[in-house]
Amino acid sequence: MPDYTLIRSDRKTLALEIARDGRLIVRAPRRMPQGTIDRFLADRAGWIAEKQRLMRAQNAAVQPDGETGTVWYLGRRYALRRHDERDVRFTDDAILLPRDWTPDRLRGWLKEMSRTEIAKRVPAAAAMLGVQPTAVHVTEAKTRWGSCSGKNSLNFAWRLIFCPPDVIDYVVIHELCHIRHKNHSPAFWQMAAQYDPDYKIHKAWLREHAALMDLF
Ligand SMILES: [Zn+2]
Known part of the structure; x- marks a missing residue:
């Protein structure tokens, strides 16, 4: 048992x-x-x-590897290392953080990067789809990657920053499609497929990596 x-x-x-x-x-x-x-x-x-x-x-x-310390960023797993600079730097396989950064500071930075990624994508995708969200928020949500309210205000989980760029694009397109279709009807998926022909792959990636929602 x-x-x-x-x-x-x-x-x-x-x-x-x-x-x-x-x-x-x-x-x-x-x-x-x-x-x-x-x-x-x-x-x-x-x-x-x-x-x-x-x-x-x-x-x-x-899960981050406790021994070395790792973090997911735009769909890749990086080692976390320290350096003597005041800013964050990327190498091929590592993210270098200032020595005095606490886990909270890292979390804040990831959230900030997420906001930037989402702010960059929404206007371009909205113009492409010919829809207009009333607001865009980046949230602490842990059960869904994105949502669209009845008033067409969009919410995105900040943990999307862990996901590959084309998966973030998919979530943005998905929520923008909800401005036209407030459901997951065939018409909704037809619209999603029109703007993201690989949406099934992206959806599957999110399903397989659902545990990313529990990081940080
Ligand atoms: Zn949906």
Whole structure:
């Protein structure tokens, strides 16, 4: 029997969820007997183990390496090193940070870079699609990369800075398409495909790297 967190509530059915760190969460009706839950889990032990293995592998693939210190930036993983300058510098495989930078300072810098990347992309993509967002915000969101409100204000997760440029473009185009289509109808995907013919690849990249949302 796998370890799990049991959450009982007024629901009618059992549901399993594998968290991004691989934890198994079981949601059960208040009065369901423990034996029923255990049998349900035993029947699905193989499926659960496989899902957990996948989630843990994805999570491990993106986590910073504690030994050396790494960070994702525009879809690449860089080593973090220190140098005696006051600014950030990139080498082929490393990002050099001022010696006195705390993790918070690094986070702030990544957020700033994210804002710059998004601010650069939205106006150009909006002009291409012929739509106009009412506002653009960069947020702390951890469950979605972007969103478009009923009033056409767009939100983007600052962690998009971890993603490759063409994946950021996809998220920008996706949210801009929501200005025309407030759903994921065939018409919406047709519009997305028109401006990002590789959208399926980009969508899959985000799915495989969902654990990036838990970094920092
Ligand atoms: Zn959407």
